[in-house]
Amino acid sequence: MQNDPIAPVLILDNIHKSFSGKPAVRGVSLTVEKGQIVGFLGPNGAGKTTTLRMALGLIKQDEGEISLFGSAPGTAAFGRVGFLPEERGLYAKMKARDAITHIACLNGLARKEALRRADEMLERYGLGDARHKKIKTLSKGMAQKVQLIASIAHDPEFLILDEPFSGLDPVNQKLLEDMVREIAARGRTIIFSTHVMEHAERLCDKIVLISGGRKIFDGDTKQALAYAPRRLLIEVTGPKAKQILSKAASEITQDGASYTLVLKPKVEAHHVLEQCVKNKLKLVRFEPEKASLHEAFVVLVAQHADTGDAS
Numbered sequence: 001m002q003n004d005p006i007a008p009v010l011i012l013d014n015i016h017k018s019f020s021g022k023p024a025v026r027g028v029s030l031t032v033e034k035g036q037i038v039g040f041l042g043p044n045g046a047g048k049t050t051t052l053r054m055a056l057g058l059i060k061q062d063e064g065e066i067s068l069f070g071s072a073p074g075t076a077a078f079g080r081v082g083f084l085p086e087e088r089g090l091y092a093k094m095k096a097r098d099a100i101t102h103i104a105c106l107n108g109l110a111r112k113e114a115l116r117r118a119d120e121m122l123e124r125y126g127l128g129d130a131r132h133k134k135i136k137t138l139s140k141g142m143a144q145k146v147q148l149i150a151s152i153a154h155d156p157e158f159l160i161l162d163e164p165f166s167g168l169d170p171v172n173q174k175l176l177e178d179m180v181r182e183i184a185a186r187g188r189t190i191i192f193s194t195h196v197m198e199h200a201e202r203l204c205d206k207i208v209l210i211s212g213g214r215k216i217f218d219g220d221t222k223q224a225l226a227y228a229p230r231r232l233l234i235e236v237t238g239p240k241a242k243q244i245l246s247k248a249a250s251e252i253t254q255d256g257a258s259y260t261l262v263l264k265p266k267v268e269a270h271h272v273l274e275q276c277v278k279n280k281l282k283l284v285r286f287e288p289e290k291a292s293l294h295e296a297f298v299v300l301v302a303q304h305a306d307t308g309d310a311s
Contacts, residue, residue, distance in 0.1 A: 009034050009158050010066075010158070011031050011066070012055060013064055014027050015054060017051075023213050025061075026212075026213040028210065028213070028214065030208050030218060032158075036189055037180070037190045037203055038204060038206045038208065040052070040193040041197060041293075041297065046213065048193040049086055049193065052160055054073075068158075069157075069158075078108060079108040081160065082160070084160070084162060084164055085162050086163045086193075090135045090146065090147050091135065095131070095134055096127065096132070096133055096138065097115070097122065097132060099135055100146065104117060107153075107154035108154060114154075117153045118153060122146075125145060127142065127146065140167060140172075141172030144167075145175065148161075158189045159191075163193055165199055198292075200221070201293045205220065207221060216301065227300055229262045229263075229291070229299070231263070231291075233260055233289055234259050234272070234286050235283070236257060236283050238282055242259065244276070245272065247275070248264060249263060
């Protein structure tokens with residue numbers, strides 16, 4: 001199984017972990033297939049970091065099984081995994097080039113090749129001028145890019161990023177997203193944790209939502225968005241407009257001639273449009289609102305809280 005090119009890169013099977021008797025991860029199972037970008041999503045304290053550390057073998061699970069490249073996490077995966085921890089760990093007084101080289105050597109590269117890759121990747125990602133600058137003199141965004149480069153300089157097959165966008169301004173978040181896409185385009189497998197759903201919407205083939213230490217969703221973005229309220233913004237005039245629109249809505253709010261509808265499960269926006277035309281209502285604005293992964297997550301968390309699954 002270890003050499004099977006189509007075998008999953010990572011399998012977690014009913015993983016549990018507690019600290020001082022307090023559950024942190026409760027029965028999480030997930031599979032990461034080769035070549036996927038997987039978003040591991042949830043609020044702060046949901047258990048994301050603990051789960052990723054167990055996947056790497058940095059901490060031991062209390063229950064359940066973990067398979068990384070077909071074996072238990074350990075030395076068998078040495079050099080095949082790149083890890084960007086949530087707590088950034090570059091030496092502040094080390095130069096950017098030397099920091100990347102140091103981490104690459106720890107991941108199995110010879111020093112000469114590590115230096116070559118450090119120089120090549122600093123240029124590729126727009127940091128060539130910073131190669132001889134100390135980490136402590138770099139902006140947070142630049143330092144974060146250097147640490148990401150350090151985690152991929154040995155060209156790992158599988159990249160695990162723990163909150164890679166945390167603390168970055170929108171410009172540097174976009175740069176980091178571009179780096180993730182470029183890495184994935186080379187056929188590498190990536191899982192990243194985040195509590196900001198927009199990154200997952202833009203990047204991921206698959207998302208896993210976790211809350212209170214439990215997995216509450218596992219699927220693609222389209223499947224997750226199906227849980228989000230579907231809103232329609234409409235400005236319309238005519239007799240009994242609100243009464244007509246209410247038939248299509250589970251919720252409706254009004255501000256003058258403007259209405260916001262939360263559509264009923266089997267109602268589509270074009271159904272509302274057809275009713276407006278049929279009833280000769282005058283349309284000024286008709287704007288379906290894009291569903292958000294954040295709203296889907298809120299709904300899923302509420303559903304599981306109601307059943308006691310996220311307690």
